[in-house]
Amino acid sequence: MTRNRHPLFMPLILVGGLIFGFGLAYSHMARPEVVLDFLQFDDFGLPFVMFGAAIVSGIAFAVMPRIRDGAPLTGDRYERRLKPFDRNVLIGGAIFGVGWGLSGICPGAAYASLGIGNVTILWALVGMFAGAYLQGVWRSKRSAAESAPAGAD
Amino acid sequence: MLAELVALGQVVPAEPFPNGISRYAIGGLLVGLGAVVIYLGTGIAAGASTFLESTLSYVSDQSRFKQYRASRDWRVVFTLGIILGAAVYAVVWQGSTWTTDVQPWRLLIGGVLVGIGTRVGKGCTSGHGVCGVGSASRTSIVGVITFLTVAIVTAQFVQAMGVSP
Numbered sequence: 001m002t003r004n005r006h007p008l009f010m011p012l013i014l015v016g017g018l019i020f021g022f023g024l025a026y027s028h029m030a031r032p033e034v035v036l037d038f039l040q041f042d043d044f045g046l047p048f049v050m051f052g053a054a055i056v057s058g059i060a061f062a063v064m065p066r067i068r069d070g071a072p073l074t075g076d077r078y079e080r081r082l083k084p085f086d087r088n089v090l091i092g093g094a095i096f097g098v099g100w101g102l103s104g105i106c107p108g109a110a111y112a113s114l115g116i117g118n119v120t121i122l123w124a125l126v127g128m129f130a131g132a133y134l135q136g137v138w139r140s141k142r143s144a145a146e147s148a149p150a151g152a153d
Numbered sequence: 154m155l156a157e158l159v160a161l162g163q164v165v166p167a168e169p170f171p172n173g174i175s176r177y178a179i180g181g182l183l184v185g186l187g188a189v190v191i192y193l194g195t196g197i198a199a200g201a202s203t204f205l206e207s208t209l210s211y212v213s214d215q216s217r218f219k220q221y222r223a224s225r226d227w228r229v230v231f232t233l234g235i236i237l238g239a240a241v242y243a244v245v246w247q248g249s250t251w252t253t254d255v256q257p258w259r260l261l262i263g264g265v266l267v268g269i270g271t272r273v274g275k276g277c278t279s280g281h282g283v284c285g286v287g288s289a290s291r292t293s294i295v296g297v298i299t300f301l302t303v304a305i306v307t308a309q310f311v312q313a314m315g316v317s318p
Contacts, residue, residue, distance in 0.1 A: 012194040013227045017234015020187025020279075024235065025242035027180020028172060032255045033318065037171075039308030044169045045177035050282045050297075052178055056185025058287035060192050071196035080288035081198035083275045085295065092274020093281075093296045095266050097303025102311060103263020104255060106278040107271060108201030110264070111232050115239025117250025123257045127264020132205035135269045136217040143216060 006073040023053070024112035031113070032104030032121075039101055099131075187238075188283055191231070198288065200280020201235070202271035204228045254318040259311075274300070 027049045028034040038046035064078040071078060100106055105113070105124045113121040170177070191199050207221035207228045243250065271277040274296055276285055285293020
């Protein structure tokens with residue numbers, strides 16, 4: 001994408017990130033211990049964070065397409081976040097679940113954890129980049145193999 | 154009857170919200186508000202895990218990462234915003250730095266699996282869990298049920314193995 005962006009595009013992304021990160025820290029989701037406490041049934045707070053956030057975003061996703069055609073800073077249409085379903089959703093979800101259950105850390109919460117001064121979280125961040133890189137190499141090779149002409153004849 | 158209640162007590166903690174409930178509810182509303190601010194201005198339903206792949210596109214030529222080049226700049230800004238927002242909380246409310254006691258090997262191995270899983274599974278707790286569920290996306294709802302169930306089983310297993318913290 002080479003189009004010129006609205007001058008307020010990046011500042012707005014930053015403000016959104018600030019509120020998002022503040023909320024993650026305030027909710028204590030940036031603390032792996034609190035996430036693990038939920039997964040081990042010692043603290044039932046986590047669903048209030050995830051579904052509370054989903055309700056707020058859900059209102060915007062439901063209302064905005066009805067009252068405006070496009071977003072002011074990009075002109076992009078207001079749409080919901082819909083991704084196609086295939087077995088990767090189940091396979092990836094299960095792998096993510098093992099990692100989340102082992103560490104108590106997910107991507108957004110890990111960035112926020114760095115913000116609250118948790119330098120130990122760098123172990124998780126290094127791991128996440130390594131994992132994302134591994135799957136990227138594997139899938140790049142697989143898609144190259146798929147698009148290469150079949151050499152049988 | 155009493156024995157049943159005691160048994161139930163092992164599943165449902167005596168104090169279901171040891172940190173209180175408002176911290177979670179208010180925090181969740183703010184997380185949603187952050188996503189909404191970006192959506193209102195740009196139409197983007199942002200997730201946090203694509204940052205991993207989009208940022209790798211700066212340093213890797215793997216074809217898989219190329220599709221995220223267009224969004225990589227703003228995803229860096231979004232992530233810096235998340236870190237700074239959490240830092241504001243740390244300065245104003247927390248008072249000092251906070252460090253986890255969860256062992257590094259759990260964070261590292263868990264991080265690798267999170268990195269693979271979110272990218273193969275098309276989203277994480279913010280992309281699927283907040284924006285996807287908010288969109289009433291069936292894919293995201295199935296994704297959330299999958300990773301939530303597996304995470305609970307994993308965490309219970311790790312606890313049963315005596316691993317702590």
